Amino acid sequence: MAGYHPCERSKSGYVNSMGTEDTSRFKWARDYEPTPDEEKVRNAAMAGERCIFDKPTTINAEFLRILMLGVRSDWPVAPIGVIIEGEKPGDEDTPRLLTIEGPLDLTDARAADGRALPALYIRNAHFTDPVALTGTHLKHLNFGGARGLSVMAEYLQVDCDVWLGGARCRGDMHFGGARIGGQFFADGARFENEGGHALDLQGASVKGGVFLDNAIAKGCVHASGLTTDSQFSANGAQFENEGDVALDLQAASVKGGVFLRRSKNGPATFKGTVELNTSLLDKFNAEEAQFDGGSTGVAIRLLRARILNDAWLDG
Numbered sequence: 001m002a003g004y005h006p007c008e009r010s011k012s013g014y015v016n017s018m019g020t021e022d023t024s025r026f027k028w029a030r031d032y033e034p035t036p037d038e039e040k041v042r043n044a045a046m047a048g049e050r051c052i053f054d055k056p057t058t059i060n061a062e063f064l065r066i067l068m069l070g071v072r073s074d075w076p077v078a079p080i081g082v083i084i085e086g087e088k089p090g091d092e093d094t095p096r097l098l099t100i101e102g103p104l105d106l107t108d109a110r111a112a113d114g115r116a117l118p119a120l121y122i123r124n125a126h127f128t129d130p131v132a133l134t135g136t137h138l139k140h141l142n143f144g145g146a147r148g149l150s151v152m153a154e155y156l157q158v159d160c161d162v163w164l165g166g167a168r169c170r171g172d173m174h175f176g177g178a179r180i181g182g183q184f185f186a187d188g189a190r191f192e193n194e195g196g197h198a199l200d201l202q203g204a205s206v207k208g209g210v211f212l213d214n215a216i217a218k219g220c221v222h223a224s225g226l227t228t229d230s231q232f233s234a235n236g237a238q239f240e241n242e243g244d245v246a247l248d249l250q251a252a253s254v255k256g257g258v259f260l261r262r263s264k265n266g267p268a269t270f271k272g273t274v275e276l277n278t279s280l281l282d283k284f285n286a287e288e289a290q291f292d293g294g295s296t297g298v299a300i301r302l303l304r305a306r307i308l309n310d311a312w313l314d315g
Helices: 034-048 061-069
Strands: 008-010 013-015 051-053 057-060 082-086 099-101 120-123 125-127 149-152 167-176 188-201 216-222 238-248 270-274 289-291
Touching: 034 051, 034 061, 034 082, 057 061, 061 099, 061 120, 082 099, 082 216, 167 238, 188 238
Parallel strands: 051 082, 057 099, 082 120, 099 125, 149 167, 167 188, 188 216, 216 238, 238 270, 270 289
Antiparallel strands: 008 013
16 A cells, blocks of 8 residues: 555554554544455464465455555454465466456565564465565465466565465556565466566575576566575576567576476577676586577676586586
């Protein structure tokens, strides 16, 4: 929601910067009347259970904001978090049954003691509007199987994993400067932002590694300055940004190595330049990968890159 500013939560809601209970500011939340399907989500969240929909269902993003921010003391969310799933259709091109309607804005949200808000799982859903998570602190984030997804999450902090497996993303997917305690997992995801950044992980710290195996990206996968104690894996991925940079890992520090190998779906392919200048990698494995610099004239750059162990570039 436009105009939201971070504040801290007391036992019965949020408090303002003066330390007194702010009862007027969240009147909109107290007056909110949930639909029957939203009541089902609320009851499941309070009981620490999953809520699964096998029929066409629309959930208002403002309702989810109320649950996640904890501004209603009569709707306490269990520690496991908010877990909503639409039944996954057999055909990937079939529209999702679950729709999240409106912009979901959790900008700068966090618990009063500085710890994370509950986990947020919204799987196999269609998003009508962008999700704003800049500066937010969550236990876990899962938008697996999403459609129409656009996320602005610069400086997001997630204690465990960010999961985007199978998602189809449009426009901005910004995770620059994020701090992720587990994995960034987007196996089989599609990122489309031609001429821009299909996925932005610039300066992010991802302790458990980045996994983009079999992902498709139209636009630049921008991960310069990325740091991880694990690996960067894009086996079988297809990254395309003709005439520009397809994958940017300049100045990245990847302790587990970079893997751009063939997967069961086929070879990893890169149309546009792969930039590894000044990066620090444990190993680099691009066996059977296909590099096509196109009009840039440069397929891969390794200027002043340091590879501590093995490097494979067999075609």
